[in-house]
Amino acid sequence: MRLILPFAGLICAAILLLSMRQPIAAPKMQLSEYGFFEGKMADLKPAKGVFPYEVNAPLFTDYAEKSRFIYLPEGKKMLYKSAGAFELPAGAVIIKNFYYAQDYTASEAERLRTCRILETRLLLRDEKGWKALEYVWNADQTDATLEVAGASTPLSWVDAHGKKQQIEYAMPNLNQCKGCHSYDGQFVPIGVSARQLNQAEKSDNQLLTWATNGWLELPSDFNPATSPCMKDYRRLEENADKNATALAARAYLDGNCAHCHNPHGPASTSGLFLEYDQADPEKFGVNKPPVAAGRGSGNRRYSIVHGKPNESILLYRMEENDPGIRMPELGRQMAHQEGVELIRQWIKQM
């Protein structure tokens, strides 16, 4: 026994090391194998180490609803950054589920009952960097399977206005994930950033909650009010003034366009930069002629023409559904009516 004990320690250490060398980043065939959710999978009830998050200016993807979670390995925390994505520890996973109810005119209980989860996208952090994995849910809603080449499925629902919508719902392949999640060619998260996560106007700011729970390292002098924070464009009041509309519009463009349209993103070729903090009007499109838009220009001369939404290329590409014209290129087949209206208002009020 005396002989074995020291060895037992060694063996334990070895097992521990080995298990640590089996990072969660190793792709699993089934989503259930990660154990992110407990109970019935489709309820998406987070297991230990998994917590939900909300973004201020979400990306529109054909009216899909999304639920977002972060998994952190035991004892590890995220590091706050004021610009760009937070630093996440190796082993961390960002989890995003896409779902639709059958009928958006129905009661909440009914919507919940008829909910269909289509896909779960994972961003996994390992020692080397980030990678993406796509999981497609089965019809029984019991699990989701890894699909590197993406997939598509017919989908229909009744929207909030009672209109039946029908699309071939597309789920991305791994390269398409990087089509948006790219900074100087490196894979990066988008939504896990100060301007998307800082809920400066809310009393229960999620950043502060996470700091309290030990999930996030905040600077000691962190002040939500003076830190980057985008307006939630969905909560724009009906009679909003020009400035409020502009803030909402810029948040919308950041959330929906700036992942590519920034000097380090895939659309750096275009010279059109739509980040929330882009101060140069020419760079965010005012009187800017297109570079390689081709027929995407729609016979309009500038990205944004002051006061003239119908002469602005930006709006044209948001309204069109042709794959050679529409923007964003990926993630939507339908126009986002509310988004289009917001940008129209903003340009009109310029």
Next chain:
Amino acid sequence: MRYFIFHSFYLTRLLIALSGIFPAWGLQAQADIEKQLQTRMILAEDGDVIELPQGFVTLSNTLWLDGKNNIVVRGAGEGKTILSFKNQKQGAEGLKVTNAKNITLQDFTIEDSKGDLIKTQTVNGLVFKNITARWTGKPKASNGSYALYPVQCFNVRIERCTAIGASDAGIYVGQSDSVWVTDCYARNNVAGIEIENTTNAWVWKNKSEDNTGGILVFDLPDLMKKRGGHVQVYDNEVKANNYRNFAPKGNIVGKVPPGTGVMILATNDVDVHHNQILNNKTASTAIVSYFIAETPIKDTLYNPYPTNIRIHDNTYSKGKRMPTWKNKLGFIFWWKFGRKVPHILYDGIQNPDHLDASGQLRSEYRICIKNNQNGSFANIRADKIGLFKGDISKDIRPYDCSK
């Protein structure tokens, strides 16, 4: 060597034959091929050869290769492997290659994508070889912008490729460095071959005909890569580029007059020599500043003037054809010259900072023109021109740089 199992000639043939008998099954098979190809591209390892199947393959989504090194994507030959995006549902491009090193694309036909046919971005070491990239049917504004489109790439070779029907440019090299375009054929595009904000480009032994403009060398403002230049254009056949301009408005090539042979816009150090520039009815060779675009410039780092340009030893002819008057520039030529538009046209707009004490461009900025066969010339002095006034100079002597 890893072979791709499904590229078998007979299997593809069988699938195509069956698709005639069982249409739905055929579609399913096509979708399977698409999925397998995309999977193959995602899982490719360093050194792999990805074989494209022989036959007519219909695709609904962009095929995308990202972050790979030393990959060859190879078809069975032009016209033998045909990737058709006629029914494309998603993604604007046909084939896309990004963030990669040493990629060779060869031996296939690719057609009818909604956006660009082949777009490559941030690739170092890139070969396009024996590729036909085209939009079928009559050229139209709803065709995609570029057939072959390397952008932000290094060390690019485009050889023995054909580009047809692009509503912007057939072969378009943008914001790149160290580029060869040779033995290529461009027809029925707005611009046949365009080199834009690109440094160290050699464009030789190509044939560009029946486009709106044959070969364009442009520098534009507001881009990440600020300055192109050091471009050689030689031994090309630039013929009858009189096709109507079908580019959607708003795009710079929309301003190129039908009947343009070679156009140099705001670029530095361009050498155009030993080309056959024939039957281009409006401007066989135009040397112009960005002011011609009549678009305000807000990019303070941008140089809108063409500088250090050499046009020599080219052969010109066109007979007595009217220039186009469906375009402002063309209209001015028509108004000023009628049928006798000189072959080499210079807009004459110069940066005052580039001039010496005698009012001539300093030697490092000069426009040099000599030894062209049939190389008639005019400086249209576009800064002073009007319909009823004008100060056109046909004196070619100031452009003889041996003096």
